[in-house]
Amino acid sequence: MQKVSCNVEALHEMADTLWYVRLKPEQAVDFHPGQYLLVVMADDDKRPFSIANMPQENGEIELHIGASPDNTYAMQVLKRMQEQGRIEVQLPAGKAYLRESRHPVILMAGGTGFAYTRSILQRMLADGLHKPVFIYWGVRHQEHLYAHEELVAWAAEHKELTYVPVVQNGGEQWRGRSGLVHEAIMEDFPSLTGYDIYVAGRFEMAGVAREAFKEKGVDAGRLFGDAYEFI
Structure with a gap:
């Protein structure tokens, strides 16, 4: 290095x-x-x-x-x-960097793990999106969605991009998805076969997501996250 x-x-x-x-x-x-x-x-x-x-x-x-x-x-x-x-x-x-692939992509971030997914998403947007990309960002409280407006703007500009914020402890003012971010993905995708999935956040979250995604048929070779080097 x-x-x-x-x-x-x-x-x-x-x-x-x-x-x-x-x-x-x-x-x-x-x-x-x-x-x-x-x-x-x-x-x-x-x-x-x-x-x-x-x-x-x-x-x-x-x-x-x-x-x-x-x-x-x-x-x-x-x-x-x-x-x-x-x-x-x-x-x-880190070995969980963006790979060249024709597969649709799911980016899953917990908290400031969003930084990891933002770097990847920036690169894909700069290269031009030619496949579906889904970014799921989970936080504990709504105010922690510090880049919410940026993501909303990117999704409005690129029809291939879907942005799903998930707030664990959403108050009365929150009208979006609530709960845990990996559970939102599980609800939205009948199968994860054929997807590239990039994960960043607490090790506990990454570990739970990996086990859950196995139930949806994720290809272990297409599941990327630095946490998986340690857990």
Whole structure:
């Protein structure tokens, strides 16, 4: 992997406990959509975060970081970025990147796992959609759908793209799908045979989804997620 120092070009809160970061590497970097980087806090402390954009000509890298005062793992990273204005990273990491395929695609994200699916979706949109693509984004609360308007606009522009937000704890104001995101997919697809499925989120969610999708005939070789390297 390549090690590179990055200037912190932007850092702000998108929603409660959710942060947007834009980094400018000091040298050219290369990665596949769907890969992640490691923030180097120390030689023996490297912390993974999904890259939220496809490779850019200007080399900039976007991150979406979930962090709260009780989440020191992420808050320490944000604090260093704020105080120093720069950070060292290693990349690319991860094997669950976008594959070339004629299969229709399902992107499933939980929380800030959306960053992973956004990178993949950006690449597919830039190349032109020639097959059905479904993006399911599950969050606990409606306000955590921080890129909702962006996805609505993309779906309106591309007839091949379907966007389904799923809110676990939807209040009275929420009129969309409720519950768990993988269950929404199970309800909508009689069979998952012949689909490429990309999954990002908590390991527990990824594990439950994998077992559930087996019941729908998913091809294990077409189910991608960095979590599956560990569980």
